[in-house]
Amino acid sequence: MSGTMDGTKRQRRGDTRQRIQDVALELFAEQGYEKTSLREIAECLDVTKAALYYHFKTKEEILVSIFDDLTQPILDLIEWGRRQPHTLETKQEIVRRYSETLAGAAPLFRFMQENQATVRELRVGETFKERMQGLREIIIDPHADLVDQVRCVSAIFTLHAGMFFLQELEADPEKKRAAILEVATDLVTQAHHNA
Amino acid sequence: MSGTMDGTKRQRRGDTRQRIQDVALELFAEQGYEKTSLREIAECLDVTKAALYYHFKTKEEILVSIFDDLTQPILDLIEWGRRQPHTLETKQEIVRRYSETLAGAAPLFRFMQENQATVRELRVGETFKERMQGLREIIIDPHADLVDQVRCVSAIFTLHAGMFFLQELEADPEKKRAAILEVATDLVTQAHHNA
Amino acid sequence: MSGTMDGTKRQRRGDTRQRIQDVALELFAEQGYEKTSLREIAECLDVTKAALYYHFKTKEEILVSIFDDLTQPILDLIEWGRRQPHTLETKQEIVRRYSETLAGAAPLFRFMQENQATVRELRVGETFKERMQGLREIIIDPHADLVDQVRCVSAIFTLHAGMFFLQELEADPEKKRAAILEVATDLVTQAHHNA
Amino acid sequence: MSGTMDGTKRQRRGDTRQRIQDVALELFAEQGYEKTSLREIAECLDVTKAALYYHFKTKEEILVSIFDDLTQPILDLIEWGRRQPHTLETKQEIVRRYSETLAGAAPLFRFMQENQATVRELRVGETFKERMQGLREIIIDPHADLVDQVRCVSAIFTLHAGMFFLQELEADPEKKRAAILEVATDLVTQAHHNA
DNA sequence: TATGAATGAGGGTTCATTCAT
DNA sequence: TATGAATGAACCCTCATTCAT
Numbered sequence: 001m002s003g004t005m006d007g008t009k010r011q012r013r014g015d016t017r018q019r020i021q022d023v024a025l026e027l028f029a030e031q032g033y034e035k036t037s038l039r040e041i042a043e044c045l046d047v048t049k050a051a052l053y054y055h056f057k058t059k060e061e062i063l064v065s066i067f068d069d070l071t072q073p074i075l076d077l078i079e080w081g082r083r084q085p086h087t088l089e090t091k092q093e094i095v096r097r098y099s100e101t102l103a104g105a106a107p108l109f110r111f112m113q114e115n116q117a118t119v120r121e122l123r124v125g126e127t128f129k130e131r132m133q134g135l136r137e138i139i140i141d142p143h144a145d146l147v148d149q150v151r152c153v154s155a156i157f158t159l160h161a162g163m164f165f166l167q168e169l170e171a172d173p174e175k176k177r178a179a180i181l182e183v184a185t186d187l188v189t190q191a192h193h194n195a
Numbered sequence: 196m197s198g199t200m201d202g203t204k205r206q207r208r209g210d211t212r213q214r215i216q217d218v219a220l221e222l223f224a225e226q227g228y229e230k231t232s233l234r235e236i237a238e239c240l241d242v243t244k245a246a247l248y249y250h251f252k253t254k255e256e257i258l259v260s261i262f263d264d265l266t267q268p269i270l271d272l273i274e275w276g277r278r279q280p281h282t283l284e285t286k287q288e289i290v291r292r293y294s295e296t297l298a299g300a301a302p303l304f305r306f307m308q309e310n311q312a313t314v315r316e317l318r319v320g321e322t323f324k325e326r327m328q329g330l331r332e333i334i335i336d337p338h339a340d341l342v343d344q345v346r347c348v349s350a351i352f353t354l355h356a357g358m359f360f361l362q363e364l365e366a367d368p369e370k371k372r373a374a375i376l377e378v379a380t381d382l383v384t385q386a387h388h389n390a
Numbered sequence: 391m392s393g394t395m396d397g398t399k400r401q402r403r404g405d406t407r408q409r410i411q412d413v414a415l416e417l418f419a420e421q422g423y424e425k426t427s428l429r430e431i432a433e434c435l436d437v438t439k440a441a442l443y444y445h446f447k448t449k450e451e452i453l454v455s456i457f458d459d460l461t462q463p464i465l466d467l468i469e470w471g472r473r474q475p476h477t478l479e480t481k482q483e484i485v486r487r488y489s490e491t492l493a494g495a496a497p498l499f500r501f502m503q504e505n506q507a508t509v510r511e512l513r514v515g516e517t518f519k520e521r522m523q524g525l526r527e528i529i530i531d532p533h534a535d536l537v538d539q540v541r542c543v544s545a546i547f548t549l550h551a552g553m554f555f556l557q558e559l560e561a562d563p564e565k566k567r568a569a570i571l572e573v574a575t576d577l578v579t580q581a582h583h584n585a
Numbered sequence: 586m587s588g589t590m591d592g593t594k595r596q597r598r599g600d601t602r603q604r605i606q607d608v609a610l611e612l613f614a615e616q617g618y619e620k621t622s623l624r625e626i627a628e629c630l631d632v633t634k635a636a637l638y639y640h641f642k643t644k645e646e647i648l649v650s651i652f653d654d655l656t657q658p659i660l661d662l663i664e665w666g667r668r669q670p671h672t673l674e675t676k677q678e679i680v681r682r683y684s685e686t687l688a689g690a691a692p693l694f695r696f697m698q699e700n701q702a703t704v705r706e707l708r709v710g711e712t713f714k715e716r717m718q719g720l721r722e723i724i725i726d727p728h729a730d731l732v733d734q735v736r737c738v739s740a741i742f743t744l745h746a747g748m749f750f751l752q753e754l755e756a757d758p759e760k761k762r763a764a765i766l767e768v769a770t771d772l773v774t775q776a777h778h779n780a
Numbered sequence: 781t782a783t784g785a786a787t788g789a790g791g792g793t794t795c796a797t798t799c800a801t
Numbered sequence: 802t803a804t805g806a807a808t809g810a811a812c813c814c815t816c817a818t819t820c821a822t
Contacts, residue, residue, distance in 0.1 A: 032312030422702030
């Protein structure tokens with residue numbers, strides 16, 4: 001994932017590039033993209049700002065690299081989805097897998113969710129939109145009733161929202177994830193049955 | 196330097212405060228809070244930055260004033276909801292009214308949605324969270340099954356997301372609004388029936 | 391909104407000018423000239439900034455007017471001193487009177503002492519310097535030994551500093567004033583006897 | 586006016602921090618703290634304002650750093666004084682050494698003297714007050730007569746005032762310094778003998 | 781006698797970015 | 802691989818002052 005040139009010994013003490021990504025994502029998610037300065041990131045890592053520029057061309061590129069690394073699973077999921085028959089089981093599986101992807105990169109998705117205005121003017125914004133469009137295509141039947149199309153989109157956003165908005169609901173996190181997944185699955189199931 | 200001599204825009208008299216709010220909301224919604232500078236707002240209004248400070252103490256206060264003005268209906272709705280019996284009809288009516296409120300102040304809610312990271316550190320963030328908590332209280336039955344609680348939150352979030360995220364779905368806006376409302380209503384209805 | 395309509399507090403009528411001076415001096419002495427804004431003064435008085443400009447042409451003029459009002463006694467003292475014989479008794483009386491003058495306008499002198507850098511570029515700075523020069527002339531014998539000249543200046547400065555710097559010495563204020571006066575008197579006395 | 590082409594000032598390499606302090610102190614002393622803007626300091630050095638922020642976190646920190654550097658001798662003097670017996674000779678030596686310290690950092694002390702109102706709200710204000718308190722403790726006998734205590738304080742302030750207030754007295758600077766020192770020494774001597 | 785509304789200049793501060801070393 | 806030093810643009814905000822009403 002990190003050292004792309006030779007796969008042998010590239011992750012010894014001081015894989016700075018990776019550490020930058022980690023800290024940056026943490027801060028981006030916590031405080032937002034704009035409010036997180038390169039100075040802050042550098043200080044967290046105990047390096048100078050200039051060091052960041054050795055590893056990344058711009059602030060935006062740090063974000064892009066994180067995004068690209070962490071959203072690969074979505075790309076895979078979409079590609080997989082496209083090759084499947086449009087059955088109910090497929091859609092349910094997509095929902096399940098997407099739920100897992102979200103859980104696996106929660107900070108990034110939280111970040112994307114909470115910084116939409118910012119991200120919209122960034123390259124990742126456009127890319128993310130495309131990904132979501134791809135997701136919609138494999139889950140929505142374009143000939144279905146409008147209401148059912150909305151159900152599918154709602155399913156996706158329920159998963160999203162579930163990650164962050166539902167933290168106020170106090171309950172066992174695992175049970176919550178299961179409940180969210182159930183509601184989302186329910187929505188695509190209803191949408192499918194009406195067809 | 197600007198148009199001080201031509202008498203074309205002479206109906207602005209004492210409405211500057213309102214005009215600041217209007218322009219600010221528009222820009223905040225379009226570009227985000229951080230990316231919108233007071234210089235920009237001032238330029239749009241053809242006044243100086245200092246003029247803004249005659250009407251508002253800080254940049255944040257501009258946002259607060261907009262927020263307070265436009266979210267009053269939510270407060271009213273919550274108060275109304277608290278006094279109603281917890282019937283299905285009540286919940287459906289709440290969803291319907293909330294949908295209307297959202298439509299009536301779409302730019303603000305879009306802004307809140309898209310600038311969560313920023314807004315979280317602002318006073319409006321806290322206030323908004325409280326409002327949402329109030330909404331949840333009148334729509335969620337705390338003794339209900341967890342899945343049904345998630346359904347209700349999903350309903351609210353569907354309304355929110357629907358306002359902005361569904362712009363990709365091409366269809367008549369009115370029909371879309373109706374479809375969204377139907378899905379949200381459906382969700383609270385299912386939640387209620389399981390009880 | 392501010393309680394201007396109820397006629398209960400009618401003794402402030404036409405005394406606004408005086409009230410501005412009072413508040414201004416208090417704030418100038420407390421926070422310094424630069425740190426005290428006209429906005430602050432206006433707010434303390436519950437009037438608008440523009441009102442200040444009805445009574446005074448500039449911020450500086452507020453200070454000038456205060457200064458002129460309160461330092462008249464020094465002018466009188468100097469004029470009196472010029473007409474007296476240069477005896478020891480005269481000098482001692484000058485010290486005594488000056489001490490009284492200082493006590494009678496303590497906030498202003500504290501202000502002048504603590505804002506020398508600022509005041510130097512203001513009109514009052516020049517005026518004050520002239521006054522001090524006048525004082526020196528009636529208390530210092532230009533033909534005296536340099537050390538004795540220094541003694542006289544030291545006497546004056548002891549009176550000044552005593553007003554404010556000696557607040558750390560804990561003692562009865564009246565006794566402190568008496569002690570300060572005694573030291574100052576002593577200094578001019580020594581200076582005189584050496585002649 | 587800016588002289589960027591002539592190669593005269595090519596020895597500045599890594600000494601920027603020091604140069605900032607030098608110029609800042611000069612301007613602070615000349616015009617006062619508030620009236621001296623960072624823009625002005627930067628222009629004098631032919632760098633940008635932002636460059637100042639590379640070396641110092643805030644405007645106040647520039648002052649603090651200057652203060653800390655230049656008042657170290659006072660700290661040393663106090664420490665020395667504490668370890669000496671409270672004899673007349675010690676006190677006289679303290680006065681002598683303090684006089685030297687003042688002469689060695691005249692611009693700073695002039696600044697402190699003339700910007701008391703400003704400095705009072707700054708960190709250096711508090712620190713300076715503590716230093717002066719320390720000085721008082723080693724020169725004043727707390728059981729002495731109040732008048733004699735005042736004499737000692739007066740001695741200190743005579744030294745201070747001498748640096749700046751006595752510039753009007755026209756005489757050879759060296760002689761003036763000697764005269765001032767004599768008056769101050771005299772004061773502590775008198776105070777001591779009365780005990 | 782005041783006020784409401786506005787201005788122009790300037791304040792300190794922060795930022796992403798650059799580049800020689 | 803990094804750092805030290807610096808920049809230019811922009812930021813939010815405050816100020817004394819003005820003037821029509």
